[in-house]
Amino acid sequence: MTEELPPDLPATSLLHSDSQSRRGAVVAPIVQATTFSAATSEEFLDMATKSFSDEFYVRYGNPNHTQVAEVVAALEGAERAIVMASGMGAVSTLALSLLEVGDHIVLQRSLYPGTSTLATDVLARFGVTADVVGQDSLDELRSTIRPSTRLVFVESPSNPHLGITDLRAWAEVVHDAGALLVVDNTVATPINQRPLERGADMVWHSATKYLSGHSDVSAGVVAGSNDLMQQIWRTHLTLGSVLGPFDAWLLLRGLRTLDVRMTRHNENGLAVARFLSDHPDVERVYYPGLVSHPQHELAARQMSGFSGLVSFVPRGGPARADRVLDALRLVPRAASLGSVHSLANRPAAMWSNRPPDQVREPVDDALIRLSLGIEAKEDLIADLAQALQV
Numbered sequence: 414m415t416e417e418l419p420p421d422l423p424a425t426s427l428l429h430s431d432s433q434s435r436r437g438a439v440v441a442p443i444v445q446a447t448t449f450s451a452a453t454s455e456e457f458l459d460m461a462t463k464s465f466s467d468e469f470y471v472r473y474g475n476p477n478h479t480q481v482a483e484v485v486a487a488l489e490g491a492e493r494a495i496v497m498a499s500g501m502g503a504v505s506t507l508a509l510s511l512l513e514v515g516d517h518i519v520l521q522r523s524l525y526p527g528t529s530t531l532a533t534d535v536l537a538r539f540g541v542t543a544d545v546v547g548q549d550s551l552d553e554l555r556s557t558i559r560p561s562t563r564l565v566f567v568e569s570p571s572n573p574h575l576g577i578t579d580l581r582a583w584a585e586v587v588h589d590a591g592a593l594l595v596v597d598n599t600v601a602t603p604i605n606q607r608p609l610e611r612g613a614d615m616v617w618h619s620a621t622k623y624l625s626g627h628s629d630v631s632a633g634v635v636a637g638s639n640d641l642m643q644q645i646w647r648t649h650l651t652l653g654s655v656l657g658p659f660d661a662w663l664l665l666r667g668l669r670t671l672d673v674r675m676t677r678h679n680e681n682g683l684a685v686a687r688f689l690s691d692h693p694d695v696e697r698v699y700y701p702g703l704v705s706h707p708q709h710e711l712a713a714r715q716m717s718g719f720s721g722l723v724s725f726v727p728r729g730g731p732a733r734a735d736r737v738l739d740a741l742r743l744v745p746r747a748a749s750l751g752s753v754h755s756l757a758n759r760p761a762a763m764w765s766n767r768p769p770d771q772v773r774e775p776v777d778d779a780l781i782r783l784s785l786g787i788e789a790k791e792d793l794i795a796d797l798a799q800a801l802q803v
């Protein structure tokens with residue numbers, strides 16, 4: 414009798430869960446071919462009709478897609494994952510695969526602006542109605558969800574306030590109503606949080622952020638049960654948010670170090686959040702790892718680390734916030750997050766064309782969002798200390 418090995422921990426499965434599909438190559442070759450030949454008509458028919466075919470035509474999938482998808486599925490504890498060309502490509506494909514006219518959806522108020530805009534500007538034109546509820550209000554969720562609700566979209570931690578959604582509690586309410594819970598796990602990553610284990614039905618990512626990790630790839634991924642991924646894959650073939658093979662290869666290369674990168678991002682996030690909350694010139698700090706965060710207990714229950722996003726409001730309003738940003742030497746002003754390089758911005762300036770506030774949570778004009786990279790925390794703290802002297 415062979416002894417069952419325990420399932421690999423994330424640090425190991427990041428390196429090994431694609432070993433079969435690499436077929437012996439330690440580093441998989443980049444398969445640039447858009448089309449594959451068949452030796453016989455029977456084989457051609459099989460290639461053209463089987464699900465998740467990765468050696469037929471590139472829009473259906475390619476070996477580099479399969480390798481990344483296997484690694485992400487293993488990390489999220491999902492039966493299957495599908496990679497796409499961006500995070501928005503992933504969530505749009507998910508929504509357009511599963512929704513139809515007359516369906517109702519529920520959105521957490523503090524979603525990524527692209528996700529709320531997908532609902533208000535695109536899905537609304539196809540007869541899908543949406544309601545928005547607060548991230549910390551189960552009562553609001555209970556009174557908003559209805560029999561026609563098909564999908565509920567949440568994101569935890571949210572951006573830029575790092576609010577926490579109680580995934581297990583939301584999943585219960587969502588399932589009682591016969592709907593599905595969809596979680597944007599971009600900010601936490603599966604190293605810090607595994608939503609499917611807490612009852613979520615699907616997880617999606619902007620793999621442009623932590624999963625690839627180096628600000629050099631645009632990619633997205635959706636993960637969940639075989640049944641749901643089958644439905645999404647069918648529509649994905651038509652919508653065509655296809656990840657380039659080289660970008661899939663880069664994403665896989667980035668993923669290999671996700672566990673060690675997140676350890677450092679988590680460490681830097683906590684150290685900088687503590688430094689800022691002790692600083693006399695800082696009005697407010699948002700970081701779920703701080704005991705002073707209003708949902709710290711919940712965050713500590715459902716996450717094993719708190720990531721590298723820290724938001725804070727310096728005293729003196731938006732003009733002073735801009736001076737602080739200008740004075741930073743190691744942290745450039747840039748959109749995006751989750752890179753090995755630290756990045757900072759003032760979201761109110763970035764999202765000036767945001768949808769009205771009944772859809773989006775209002776953001777303090779002076780709030781600065783830091784995405785802490787993997788630099789030495791002492792250097793990041795010293796840089797912030799000198800910038801806060803302006």
Ligand SMILES: *Cc1c(COP(=O)(O)O)cnc(C)c1O
Nearest residue numbers: 499500501502525599619621632
């Ligand atoms: C960036 C981001 C997205 C969108 O992903 P893209 O790869 O830019 O399309 C979605 N959700 C979150 C939380 C993000 O940070």
